[in-house]
Amino acid sequence: MTISTTVSRRQFIKLTGAGTSALILGFAAPWACAKDKVLSDTEFEPNAWVKITSDDTITVVMPRSELGQKVWTALPMILADELEADWSKVKVVQGHLNEAYGNQTTGGSKSVRTNYDALRKAGATAREMLITAAANKWTVDRSECRAENNRIIHSSSGKSLSFGELVESATLLPIPADVPLKDPKDFKIIGRSIKSIDTAFKVDGSLEYGWDFQKPQLLTAVIARCPVFGGTVVSFDSGEALKIDGVVKIFPVLAGIAVVARDTWTALKARKKLSVEWDNGSNASLSSENISQKLNDNLTKTAKVLRKDGEPERLLKKAEKVFDAVFEVPYLDHAPMEPMNCTAFIHDGVCEVWSPTQNPGGGFQAAKQITGFEDAQIHIYTLRSGGGFGRRLQADYVADAIEVATQVDAPVKVIRTRDEDIQHGFYRPTSVHKVQGVLGKDGFPTIWTHRVSGPVQWNGLFTPGADELAYGIKNQLIDYVTDEIPVPVGAWRSVSHTQTAFVNECWIDELAVRADADPVEYRRQLLKDKPRHLGVLNLVADKSGWGKELAPGHARGVAVHYSFNSWAAMVVEVSLGNDGNLKIHQVDCAIDCGIVINPDGVAAQVEGGVTLGLTAALYGEITLAGGQVRQSNFHNYRLLTMRDAPVIHTHIVKSTEKPTGAGEPPVPPTTPALINAIAKLTGKRIYHLPIQQPLT
Amino acid sequence: MTQIKFKVNGKSYSLMIDPDTPLLWVLRDHLKLTGTKYSCGMGICGCCTVHVDKQPTRSCITPVSAVAGKAIVTIEGLDANGLHPLQRAWIDGDVPQCGYCQPGQIMTAAALLEENPQPTDADIDDAMSGTLCRCGTYQRIRNAIHQAAKEV
Numbered sequence: 001m002t003i004s005t006t007v008s009r010r011q012f013i014k015l016t017g018a019g020t021s022a023l024i025l026g027f028a029a030p031w032a033c034a035k036d037k038v039l040s041d042t043e044f045e046p047n048a049w050v051k052i053t054s055d056d057t058i059t060v061v062m063p064r065s066e067l068g069q070k071v072w073t074a075l076p077m078i079l080a081d082e083l084e085a086d087w088s089k090v091k092v093v094q095g096h097l098n099e100a101y102g103n104q105t106t107g108g109s110k111s112v113r114t115n116y117d118a119l120r121k122a123g124a125t126a127r128e129m130l131i132t133a134a135a136n137k138w139t140v141d142r143s144e145c146r147a148e149n150n151r152i153i154h155s156s157s158g159k160s161l162s163f164g165e166l167v168e169s170a171t172l173l174p175i176p177a178d179v180p181l182k183d184p185k186d187f188k189i190i191g192r193s194i195k196s197i198d199t200a201f202k203v204d205g206s207l208e209y210g211w212d213f214q215k216p217q218l219l220t221a222v223i224a225r226c227p228v229f230g231g232t233v234v235s236f237d238s239g240e241a242l243k244i245d246g247v248v249k250i251f252p253v254l255a256g257i258a259v260v261a262r263d264t265w266t267a268l269k270a271r272k273k274l275s276v277e278w279d280n281g282s283n284a285s286l287s288s289e290n291i292s293q294k295l296n297d298n299l300t301k302t303a304k305v306l307r308k309d310g311e312p313e314r315l316l317k318k319a320e321k322v323f324d325a326v327f328e329v330p331y332l333d334h335a336p337m338e339p340m341n342c343t344a345f346i347h348d349g350v351c352e353v354w355s356p357t358q359n360p361g362g363g364f365q366a367a368k369q370i371t372g373f374e375d376a377q378i379h380i381y382t383l384r385s386g387g388g389f390g391r392r393l394q395a396d397y398v399a400d401a402i403e404v405a406t407q408v409d410a411p412v413k414v415i416r417t418r419d420e421d422i423q424h425g426f427y428r429p430t431s432v433h434k435v436q437g438v439l440g441k442d443g444f445p446t447i448w449t450h451r452v453s454g455p456v457q458w459n460g461l462f463t464p465g466a467d468e469l470a471y472g473i474k475n476q477l478i479d480y481v482t483d484e485i486p487v488p489v490g491a492w493r494s495v496s497h498t499q500t501a502f503v504n505e506c507w508i509d510e511l512a513v514r515a516d517a518d519p520v521e522y523r524r525q526l527l528k529d530k531p532r533h534l535g536v537l538n539l540v541a542d543k544s545g546w547g548k549e550l551a552p553g554h555a556r557g558v559a560v561h562y563s564f565n566s567w568a569a570m571v572v573e574v575s576l577g578n579d580g581n582l583k584i585h586q587v588d589c590a591i592d593c594g595i596v597i598n599p600d601g602v603a604a605q606v607e608g609g610v611t612l613g614l615t616a617a618l619y620g621e622i623t624l625a626g627g628q629v630r631q632s633n634f635h636n637y638r639l640l641t642m643r644d645a646p647v648i649h650t651h652i653v654k655s656t657e658k659p660t661g662a663g664e665p666p667v668p669p670t671t672p673a674l675i676n677a678i679a680k681l682t683g684k685r686i687y688h689l690p691i692q693q694p695l696t
Numbered sequence: 697m698t699q700i701k702f703k704v705n706g707k708s709y710s711l712m713i714d715p716d717t718p719l720l721w722v723l724r725d726h727l728k729l730t731g732t733k734y735s736c737g738m739g740i741c742g743c744c745t746v747h748v749d750k751q752p753t754r755s756c757i758t759p760v761s762a763v764a765g766k767a768i769v770t771i772e773g774l775d776a777n778g779l780h781p782l783q784r785a786w787i788d789g790d791v792p793q794c795g796y797c798q799p800g801q802i803m804t805a806a807a808l809l810e811e812n813p814q815p816t817d818a819d820i821d822d823a824m825s826g827t828l829c830r831c832g833t834y835q836r837i838r839n840a841i842h843q844a845a846k847e848v
Contacts, residue, residue, distance in 0.1 A: 068794030068831045195790055202795030203786045203802060204778030205731020205771035212730035220725070245697075263725040264734075265717045337735045337743060337796040337830050386733070386796025387830050418736045600790055604833075608793055611832025634740045634828060641825040645834035 044167040046129055046175050048100035049122035050079055056150060056164030058085045063095025064115070065106035065358045066198075067336075067388035069605060069663050073196045074112055074597045075119060081189040082123030082182055085163075086150035092197055097360040097380040104382075106358040107393050107491060109564040109661025112597055116659050124179040126170075133170040134161050184595060184656060193600035210356025210383040211341045215411040218343070219248055221404050222267045222415060225256040225424055228280040228627035229486055233257060241273040250274070251407055255396075255424075258404045260412060268417070283486050284627040288430075291485055291624065292328065295432040295453045299326075303451055303479035304459075306467035310475030312447050319438040319447065323514065327435070327503045327687045331622035332428035332492055335637060338386025339421040340397035343413040344405035346371065351378045351405070355398050356385035362395035370402045389612070390491040394426045419632040426490030427622055429455050431462045433503045443515030444526065449477040450503065455485035465500030465563060465668065470533050471508060471526040487624065493612055494664035497563040501668030502675070502689070505559035509676040510685060519558050519676065520546050532592050533560055535653050536569035540590035543651045544571035551575070554585065557676025559669035565660035566593040567653075570610070570673040572646075574681055580694025584614065584646040584674065589666055591650065594657035603650035605662040610648050613670025615640040621690050702763045704729065705773025715761035719753075720744045722760045723770060731771040731799050735828075742827030745800040746770050752807035771799035774806060781847040782806055785840035793831035801827050805841050813848045815841065 045051040051059045060076040076092050079085075095101055103114075127147045134152035135142035138159065145154050153160040184190075201207035208214075226232065236257050238250040246266035250259050257276055261267035316322060342355040342363075351371045353363050360380045367378045385392055401414040416424075431454050438447035448469065454462035459480050467478040492498060512522035520541045527533045537560045541547070546556065553575045560569035573586045589606045596602055619638035623630045631637040675686050682695055701710045704727060711726060723729045723746070732755055735743035739754040746755045747769040774780050782802050785791075792798045801824070808815055808823040815823065820838055829837070 068792070070793070195787070196792075199787045199790060199792060199795075200778060200783075202792040202798050203771075203783040204775075205729075205799050206778075207795055208730070209733075209796060211734065212724075214728065214730075263721065265714070265721040265725070335830060337741070337794065337828070338733070339735070385794065386735075387794045389830075415734075418738070604790065604793055604836075607835065608832035611834070612830070633738050634736050635738070639828045639830060640832075640834075641828065642834045642838065643821040643825040645832075647835060648832075 041168045044126070044170045046126050047122045048098070049119060050083065050126055052126065052163050052167055054164045054167045056089055056162050058083065058090045058150070058163070060090060060092050061095040062092050063098070063101035063104050064111045065382055065385060065388065065392070067106065067358065067385045067392070068608070069111070070196055070598065070601045071106070071111045072198055073194060074601055075115055076197070077189050077194060077597055078112070078116060078119040079123035081187050082120045083127050084147035084149060087189055087194065089150055090197070094382055096382055097364055104360055105393065106388070107390060109566070109663040109665065111661070112659050113565060113661055120181050121179065124181050125176060128176055128179045129170045129173050130163055130166050132173055133166045137161070137169060190595070190597050191599070193598055207384060209338055209386050210343070210354070211338055211386070211415060213343050213354050213383055213413065215343065215345065217410045219260050219262060219408060219410050219412040220264045220267045220415060221258050221260040221412050222271050222417070223253060223256045223258050223400060224271050224274050224276055225420060226278045226280065227423060228278070228284050229286070229488065230283045231278050231280045234277040234279045236277065237275040240275070241270040244270050244273065249408060253400065253403050255400050258407070260404065260408055264415065280627060286485070286487065286627040287625050288330070288623040291430060291455065292432070294483060294485070295430065295455060296326070298453045298481045298483055299432065299434050299451060301481045303481045305477070305479045306463060307476055307478040312449055312475040312477035315447050315475050316436065316438065316449070322436055322438055323511065324434065324436045325507065325510070325685070325687055327433040327506070329431055329499050329502065329689045330620070331430045331487065332616055332620045333422050333425045333622050333631070333637060334389040334391035334492055335422060335639070336385065336387025336389055336391060339416045339418055340391070341413060341415040342398045342401035343411055344401040345411035346405045349373070349377055351402065352381070353379070353398060353402060354381045354383050355401070356383045356392060357398060358385070358388045358390070358392040359395060362393070363398040366395045366399040367402050370399060370406065389493045390495070391426065394490055396426070418634070422631050422633065422637055423629040425622070426488045428492030428498055429461050429489040431455070431499050433499070435503060435507045437507065437511050439511060439515055443517055445471070445473045445511055447475040448473045452480040452500070454480060455483050455487065456489055457482050457484065460496065461489055461491070462496050462499055464495070465497040465504065465561065468562065469504060470530050470562060471523070472529060473526070493609070494563055494667040497561065497664070497668035498616065498671070501559065501561040501563070502671045505561060505669060505672030506675050506685070509557070509672070509679065513679070518547070523558070523560060532567045533562065536560060536567045536590040536592050539651050539653055540569040540571050540588050543590065543649065544588035546571060555677050555681035557673045557678070557680055559673040559676060561668040563668050564664045566591060566662060566665035568665040568669050570666070570669040572670070572673040572677045574674065574677045576681060576695060580696055582618070582678070582691070582693060582695060584644070587646050587648045587670070589648065589650050590653060591662060591665060592653035592655060593660045593662045593665065594655050595659040596652055597659060599652055602652055602662045606650040606666040607648045609664065609666030610670050611640055611645065613667045614674065617671040617674050617689055617691055618644070619690055698761070700760055700764050702765065703767040705769060713760060715759060717760045719746070719755035719758045719760050719763055719768070723755060729770050729772055733796055733799060735797070740828070741797070741800070742804055743797050743800040745803040745827065747803060747807060750807070750810065752804050771803055774802065780806065781844040782809070782840065785844040789836050789840045789843065791833050791836040791840050793833055797827065797829045801829065801837055805837070805844070808841070809845060809848050814845055
């Protein structure tokens with residue numbers, strides 16, 4: 001079968017407007033961001049995701065933000081498998097903000113889950129067109145041809161052509177609307193622990209992060225900010241600062257006073273010489289003590305109900321024995337190793353922004369709002385982030401850079417020092433949780449209540465995970481109360497689940513101990529109808545050797561939790577030193593995230609999630625006094641070190657379900673598994689984080 | 697402003713510069729060697745680690761005046777092709793996640809192996825517990841150091 005075409009090679013194809021083949025898939029070519037595209041002899045780009053060149057290179061566009069979670073490798077693996085690409089010929093480029101890719105926000109552990117189908121279709125489409133191109137060339141039926149490892153092979157004769165050799169003819173073909181996808185059992189790349197494609201650049205210092213971005217005549221700026229949230233500038237004196245050689249301009253911005261200089265050290269020196277009179281405003285009386293008091297007092301307010309099963313209130317009144325507890329967790333900063341920074345340049349009626357971001361769309365909105373420019377005049381470029389954890393979903397630091405750029409005639413990079421970054425964050429909120437439990441004669445809970453007291457109106461930051469309690473408990477009341485504490489809050493890796501899993505899994509564990517039951521077996525019984533919860537629980541119990549004897553002075557704790565479409569269960573093994581200080585020996589994590597693209601990538605996410613969770617449990621707290629964050633650097637906002645780090649084993653549930661995420665799911669069960677292990681070791685329950693050591 | 701001379705990755709430099717400028721900013725802003733990173737500015741996290749006359753040094757708290765006449769090696773100069781045994785072990789073990797702390801980790805590990813070619817786990821704890829990683833790559837760093845030590 002041949003396909004005839006009257007389109008000549010040099011014809012312009014308009015990729016907007018009605019009826020063009022590219023629009024059948026709703027794609028627009030992203031490469032030049034141009035609406036008109038010249039057909040080329042040397043490039044085949046059937047959609048916004050992949051370009052094949054006559055040198056046989058496969059260039060895959062990765063339109064999410066790479067933060068260390070290795071989407072840079074995983075997403076291209078999906079496309080490459082369907083395409084039947086030779087992985088060694090795959091090159092990856094960043095996809096910048098472009099409507100061709102839909103929502104490009106990177107968060108919620110959804111990069112693989114939400115792009116899986118599109119990537120497969122994109123790869124399969126290119127594959128099918130290459131098969132057609134080869135079949136046309138050989139004047140054979142396309143059913144006699146197959147794609148394999150960057151070549152199209154004619155099965156009976158064995159003749160073959162490389163993808164590169166077919167570019168010129170493939171490029172003329174109409175783009176098919178429907179293409180067959182591989183049977184997952186035929187995956188050759190998906191499911192393998194392929195090494196990350198960009199490690200060499202990370203270990204030789206050449207990888208460019210946001211802060212490393214270079215541009216001719218680049219200026220550097222820092223902002224002097226009021227240490228109290230919501231405070232404003234009354235007056236400032238830049239006289240001394242302006243005397244420093246290399247200072248370009250000093251002026252007020254929304255966030256404080258901007259100091260623009262020719263290099264970083266000059267900007268920092270000049271900021272120190274600034275004299276600013278602040279109006280600290282009404283938040284100057286905020287303290288951790290009064291915030292905690294408020295959240296605890298609010299427990300008696302009228303609550304909004306999220307879930308009510310059975311008759312919890314009536315039965316509570318009749319219950320002989322009601323167990324209860326109050327859990328509390330502090331604010332947490334994300335503290336990625338690369339502080340917030342962003343470069344912006346406004347020139348010739350155009351606004352260009354280069355940001356290490358998880359949310360290029362947010363940057364775009366900020367640029368529109370600040371400059372008032374038309375959409376086509378705003379260009380957002382996504383740079384590599386030195387960690388994100390949800391902090392880079394916020395566009396505050398992007399807006400800062402754009403605002404500063406409106407006042408200078410050069411590209412300007414706005415950076416932050418660590419203290420500034422910790423003290424002007426969007427924190428994982430503090431929350432207080434009141435729980436109650438009543439046990440039946442068989443020891444299993446008949447009543448479970450959980451009231452969450454959160455510091456802001458939007459309960460999405462502190463309730464999910466509480467109301468989706470997986471345990472089969474007949475009478476449940478899950479509700480929440482809110483406040484309006486003016487400390488900025490945001491999503492921190494696994495968001496509400498950092499709080500609700502801590503409470504759920506410590507509370508069920510405490511009830512299990514009260515019922516004199518084994519914590520794993522207790523959960524097993526209550527998860528009878530939850531096969532995927534059971535899957536991870538049983539796998540982690542098996543692999544960790546739960547129930548087998550431990551070294552003297554060691555104890556284990558378990559937790560299981562569902563979040564962001566995946567299931568994770570954790571067993572943590574601890575002991576206490578003579579000084580009462582905790583030693584965490586080993587963590588086993590079982591995870592069910594459906595079809596796994598790259599098992600080693602999942603293991604890395606587990607190692608990262610566990611590390612973040614343990615750090616939060618052991619050291620994490622942001623406290624306030626006089627409306628100011630007390631912490632300022634890694635000496636008082638401690639991170640886990642090499643010495644503290646346990647061995648972490650990842651066990652993946654084999655699954656044929658659609659792929660879901662691994663970025664956040666390992667975080668929530670980590671803290672409660674640790675607390676449960678400590679309870680087993682010491683007989684004492686911990687309800688407030690971080691853990692206070694030494695433990696007695 | 698003072699004229700200060702030093703070598704970086706084998707190349708000689710003579711800069712007219714404020715002698716208090718931390719070496720980190722001289723490397724990044726003046727020499728455009730951005731492999732060495734800023735993270736804490738207080739010498740706590742190790743992201744800014746370079747070698748000064750073979751000693752691991754926190755460049756964010758080292759004024760450039762202190763390196764006058766000295767030989768500095770940054771991550772870019774550790775190996776001409778980026779294939780030092782540690783770099784190869786890092787690639788082999790898929791060590792980095794975001795990668796931002798890794799130049800500092802590798803430079804610190806390189807100094808360790810220079811002094812102690814067969815470090816124990818306790819030696820690694822002592823040498824490496826001052827270089828922080830938020831992404832949780834510690835066990836892979838440990839394994840990679842052991843692997844590189846086999847070659848050294």
